[in-house]
Amino acid sequence: MKFIMKTVRILFLLIVGMWISSCTPKQRFAAFSERKIHHFEMVKIGDTKQAILINGKNPDNPVLLYLHGGPGFPMLPFVPFNESMKKLEQRFTIVYWEQRGTGKSFTNSLSSESMNVEQFVSDTREIVEYIREKMGVDKVFLWGHSWGSNLGAIYASRYPETLHAYISTGQSANPFLNERLAYEFVHERATLDNNSRALRQLSRIDTLPENYTISNALTLRKWVYRYGGIVYDSSHERPYVDLEEIRIILSSPVYPLVVRLNLLLNPYYSIETLWNDLMELNLFTEAPKIEVPVYFLVGRHDIIVSHVLAEKYFDELEAPEGKDIIWFENSAHRPFQEEKEKFHQVMDEIYDRHWTKNLTRKND
Template identity: 35%
Template structure:
């Protein structure tokens, strides 16, 4: 506990260059504002505050990502080209409170929170439009947000894009059962066969937590292709200096709270039926080995959508987190997208 407390000053370290020197006039801050009637926290990092702005929507629901992304960061990072806001969404991380009414944890409220967070960034950094990046659950929230408020965004970039999660879970179940059978993983087969992938309540939260997620990470088709464990994620969070000790407790409390209250929206929504036409450029980045959110389904959905510009990028060495697994490739793609959109605006 003492070690965790020492590593919990609650402030971000300054951005540094390749020689370890602090970058002059860079931004590395932690801020709280009222969004949707409650205090919500976020981090903003930038090597140059005049750069375009990104709002990063984390996954989960309930899993802020900056603490994890720190581990994989190089000097060729998003913050070199953008001002990046890592927002802890309602009910997650710094934005979790015991007093939050679960009835406010709705998709509509999350969309409105995203709009308010966006408008704060637009006003603060004098940006007519910003870029919206959504990972996993954040990709679902991001798509629903650009549908309602397209005027706020220069482009949308999905990571591990949700499309039809109920079908995705069935595909993942089939793959894991087949793979476990092929490699004679009898324990995994036994665990999987306790659940009926055709049941009305599939996938249950019990299945997701106790069977699906551990097996996906074991087989390299979950959060990352290689060397991933929830224990390491927890260690990264506990050693992350941006959170105070009490905020780290909130992080752990917010994960199950957000999952329980918000997962149903993901499970019950089929973007093939609800979301196929956009007024904002749509770009998808997806790991080849991602079964946590199906790469194949995301590609199928992408092929059906209409958008002013669209492109799909497959990361050949990644599963569900290409931004962390192949970070420099991801940064280059996002930088190219922004350069492209600026050129289009100037035409």
């Protein structure tokens, strides 16, 4: 019966997605062609082709590589709608990379054995080298968000010579401890609210590392969201599943039908294949020292990736080139969306502090 219901839901979403696609005005994506820099490419990275989109306003601007979250959250459909990113493109030439297994970087021939943290770090290394060669720069800025901050911190600790600075939002340090702290937060809030439904669902979660499952994590995320630990101003009545995000993905002309179908049928492919690696990851030992300037942009109310743990990692991190933690008091997991003005002020300061043309142009 569960299989039948799941199949019905998938078919319903697919039909709705195709209908939305047929009704979506294609001119909404015309902004792509108006950019001074707009380049899409499938690049052979490791053993598979991966998607990158490069957007910017001025070829003399510094290059910023964005490492998306998830793992496996699709990136490209949201670029035209992300006002915060559009503004950032005034200052930086941004490279949006869909990591292996995500969006256009998914293929049925992709080996599940290649879905491990070390391979993703290797992919990041290859992407950076490709960008440096293609765009004629010695260094790039690196911004990692959520899951991407794991990759970013490890990469920055190993290859500092390729970076101007490392920037993170939703900095992760130990994914399993994030889950434990999120569980404690929800349990405390649900107890205060006398939320019997939440407490009942929490009681079914086994928080021992060897028994903790993706299903547990998804249940927990629903309640973290409801209690403002993902989006700080989220209403208690707002559904955890963002229908607008689903609409954007399913109606995006960036993705052919086969990619949209895969996102419906395999929405958790990346996290399922990376799960064991993810639960064992510990940046306190994996990336204890970063020899480039480090900036943690942290939402004061981030629970899904614990702000407490991010601060502890920041305090213990060796950063001989300097480190700074910037708190966003009215944000949870996405300060670049929740406090756009402050986010851009911080990014402007980072730009002014670290960018000079003679440090990046190889041929000058």
